[in-house]
Amino acid sequence: MTIPDVISRSDTDAAAPRHGHRFLLIGTGTIFAYHLPLYHVPVHAFQMINKFGLAESLRTKYLDDLASHEDQQVYYSLFSEGHWPLKEIVDGTRDSLPVELERVTVDSAGNRTFTKILDETTATCRPQDVVFYKPLDATTYPDNLTCLAFGQGSEVHLAHQLAAPPNWDEVITTTQPVGFQQGDLDHAAAVVIPTIKDPKGVVQESPLVKGKTYKGLIGTREVTFTVGRQGWWNNTSLNT
Structure with a gap:
């Protein structure tokens, strides 16, 4: 397809x-x-x-x-x-x-x-x-929701890091990001959200609630962000 x-x-x-x-x-x-x-x-x-x-x-x-x-x-x-x-x-x-x-x-x-x-x-x-740039070759799901951080300066975006299929695809723009470094954004550092278990499959709506603030981990370093505008969402053609 x-x-x-x-x-x-x-x-x-x-x-x-x-x-x-x-x-x-x-x-x-x-x-x-x-x-x-x-x-x-x-x-x-x-x-x-x-x-x-x-x-x-x-x-x-x-x-x-x-x-x-x-x-x-x-x-x-x-x-x-x-x-x-x-x-x-x-x-x-x-x-x-x-x-x-x-x-x-x-x-x-x-x-x-x-x-x-x-x-x-x-x-x-x-x-x-x-x-x-990475092929979609993962065969297992992570334990917790994991995103890729990218952006420039204070404009920080998070893309759902795609693991095994089936899954969902999403990009959001954060508001009030704290703790992110430009080096994180330049190389799409993985951000783990410890409070959200990975659903290990397709979801019908984002686990990240607009307007809600979350803590994430880049390695052992803590970052925080509030969910802003959704820039992409796909849980259909991604999997078929």
Whole structure:
């Protein structure tokens, strides 16, 4: 199964004609790209966080549209047509890719619709801008909820670290992060949340409650954060 790209068409619509990579846009100061992983599609079976060089028109459109939908379950993705290997970004054999900006909306049944809001432009990429890259090859679940921390300065994001399938995929932006170091964010340090047991499977809603403050551990060092905006959620196509 692959995830289609058509204007205002559900992610469950098998008739969509094009296939490729999607990268969720996360952040406002520094904009990060989070690859949409799929366990059972080999070319997409990777969890990846990186930064692209984005055209100013794309940055402006994304930031303006995000500001208009800040309190809604709306996400933003870059679609790049083709099943090229992500490792081309990591090893530096690819330095650019065509992308279209999409607004991703979710209905009451949880179906996602990807709507193009900016025509194709070119994004640039460099291996030194890859924050995290790992195949989805874990065979066991952790004992406690574990996230990957990334961001810049006071803007800290957490992506659910994907272990064994089935699972769920999520990215949130924190508010009031305390104790995070830039070195943690530059290399997507693992943050363990001791008070939340890993569900060891699919969940229907995030274990991280918006507005609630949590303590986490990076190694033995304590960090704290409050859950802010959800930048991505997937508990369906990730697993099928």
